[in-house]
Amino acid sequence: MGESKSDTAGIRTYVLLIEDDPHLGPLMAKVLRASFEVELIADGREGYERAVSGEHDVMVVDRRLPSLDGLSIVRRLRQARVTTPILMLTALGTTSDKVDGLDAGANDYLVKPFEYDELTARLRALTRRFDPQGAALPVGEWTFYPDDGCLYSPHIGRILLTPRECALLRLLAESPERTFSREQILRAVFSPEDQPGTVDTYVHYLRRKTDKDIILTVRNRGYRLGQL
Numbered sequence: 389m390g391e392s393k394s395d396t397a398g399i400r401t402y403v404l405l406i407e408d409d410p411h412l413g414p415l416m417a418k419v420l421r422a423s424f425e426v427e428l429i430a431d432g433r434e435g436y437e438r439a440v441s442g443e444h445d446v447m448v449v450d451r452r453l454p455s456l457d458g459l460s461i462v463r464r465l466r467q468a469r470v471t472t473p474i475l476m477l478t479a480l481g482t483t484s485d486k487v488d489g490l491d492a493g494a495n496d497y498l499v500k501p502f503e504y505d506e507l508t509a510r511l512r513a514l515t516r517r518f519d520p521q522g523a524a525l526p527v528g529e530w531t532f533y534p535d536d537g538c539l540y541s542p543h544i545g546r547i548l549l550t551p552r553e554c555a556l557l558r559l560l561a562e563s564p565e566r567t568f569s570r571e572q573i574l575r576a577v578f579s580p581e582d583q584p585g586t587v588d589t590y591v592h593y594l595r596r597k598t599d600k601d602i603i604l605t606v607r608n609r610g611y612r613l614g615q616l
Contacts, residue, residue, distance in 0.1 A: 404444040406435035432456030451478035466493035473514035569610040
């Protein structure tokens with residue numbers, strides 16, 4: 389790994405970069421080493437073996453890789469209960485491509501070409517350290533920190549949520565006995581142009597990322613907080 393330190397209170401932040409492009413990979417590693425410790429791996433299967441060790445603070449995973457593609461890497465890591473934040477990097481920028489990446493378990497998605505300042509900023513956001521004494525909401529045995537966008541499980545540790553996942557879970561956690569209709573959730577959490585099916589999609593994301601019982605479906609009524 390590199391020898392530089394991150395610029396956050398002198399604490400090393402370790403980045404696993406899985407990118408097979410012979411020119412882009414080394415260039416990305418060089419730029420990122422100004423702020424992070426970086427390990428660069430160009431093969432998908434080898435990258436997965438390093439990723440599953442859990443020794444890194446954040447990962448950047450290219451979607452198209454030899455021997456094991458990026459989506460498969462992310463899915464296998466989440467199935468193995470590896471909660472390390474993952475930024476998926478790809479030249480595929482359609483909405484369906486982004487949904488595939490997030491649905492696989494990625495925390496963020498960046499499309500090539502990109503600005504290195506944006507890449508660095510997104511990695512900092514994914515690894516931002518937070519004050520655990522901030523406002524917390526109970527979610528069964530779990531602890532939810534909505535201001536920091538993360539959830540703590542007693543079994544698998546820290547889970548990062550996207551802003552919309554966080555807003556949805558916050559709505560339910562602040563009124564744990566209430567059942568919300570899709571229309572109520574849509575108005576409270578999402579944009580006016582979104583469809584009711586968007587609510588179902590994000591419930592699915594939260595269940596995939598955390599636990600299937602974190603949100604309960606109340607037949608013909610909507611959703612409410614589950615009891616983990």
